[in-house]
Amino acid sequence: MLYKKIISDAWHFTQENKRIVKWYALFPAILTTIAGILFFVYQYMAFVTSDVLFAGVKESFLHHIMTVYINLFDTSTKIGITVTVLLAIAGLMYLFVPVLCQGALIQLIARDKHGDPVRIRNGVSHGLLSFLPLFEYGLVIRTFTFASVFGEMAFILRNFGWGWLKALMVPLGLMLCVSMLLTLFFTYSEYFIVIDKKKVFASMKASTLLVIKHWEHTLLILLLMAIIGLRILVNILIVLLIPGVIIGIVAIFVYSAALMKVGVIVGGLVGLVALYFTSYLNAVLDVWAKSIWVYSFLELTTGEEIDARGNVVTGGEALEKEDAALT
Secondary structure, eight states: OOHHHHHHHHHHHHOOOOHHHHTHHHHHHHHHHHHHHHHHHHHHHHHHHHTSSSOOOOHHHHHHHHHHHHHHHHHHHHHHHHHHHHHHEEEEHHHHHHHHHHHHHHHHHHHHHEEEEOOHHHHHHHHHHHHHHHHHHHHGGGGGHHHHHHHHHHHHHHHHHHHHHHTTTTHHHHHHHHHHHHHTTTTTHHHHHHSOOOOOHHHHHHHHHHHHTGGGGGGHHHHHHHHHHHHHHHHHHHHHHHHHHHHHHHHHHHHHHHHHHHHHHHHHHHHHHOOOOHHHHHHHHHHHHHHHHHHHHHHHHHSSSEEETEEEEEEEHHHHHHHHOOO
């Protein structure tokens, strides 16, 4: 497999199809970046308001949030209902939009690879047809993601203290190792689901077989993991930077009420600009990485190889034989 050519072709596809980045990667990137900001802010605030770790803490951050939320209804029922509806819409978009766009991206990239012209409007139907199995797959693996393991460790620390975290460090470390291993084995699950229309668990099994069968392909996988790791690092830095920049700008104007309003406006605008550029960078990296995975998947499953009897078969046919032998 020509790894450099795959990476180069994927970058060329990303540069030549900015509309795909705009329509099927940018908005999901904005949603996930906002979710990342909220996740880290909540983890930090919940940590510093933990009565287990810090003496004198009277109220947890979660209790404070719920108190503020309930007080909205005491102040104005209309405001409380409006905030509830907006939160529900934002939550639904975060759950559904990235999954739908992911299915659309995979289909559009695969079809372009085979010479089918990219039509942005067709991505909607592709995304809808793949939505339910991709959503199910996301629910299955969500427990094993790095963010989930980190969240569990933070929950144990702030609610039970260092002693419990140290006592559970071995199982948590094992869970993290299993998470990384499953992430590696299930690398191609999404592509089996979207491109080959396999069921969720059949796709996970096929992906594991494909990774094991083509172990030398690990070199490319490691490269892609580095790309994804770079994107995660950028996310974390910006996620931590955006609230800090906003707070810093507001603090500059804190000396009077009039200047305070100016500070809030300036800080909000700077935060929105930073959010947009960060999300666009993540969107470009996401389309690039997704293109590399799709091209690699198609190469491994459609390329010809020779079996033990000397017969020429495609990678997909060889994989089906391996699957049948294990069934």
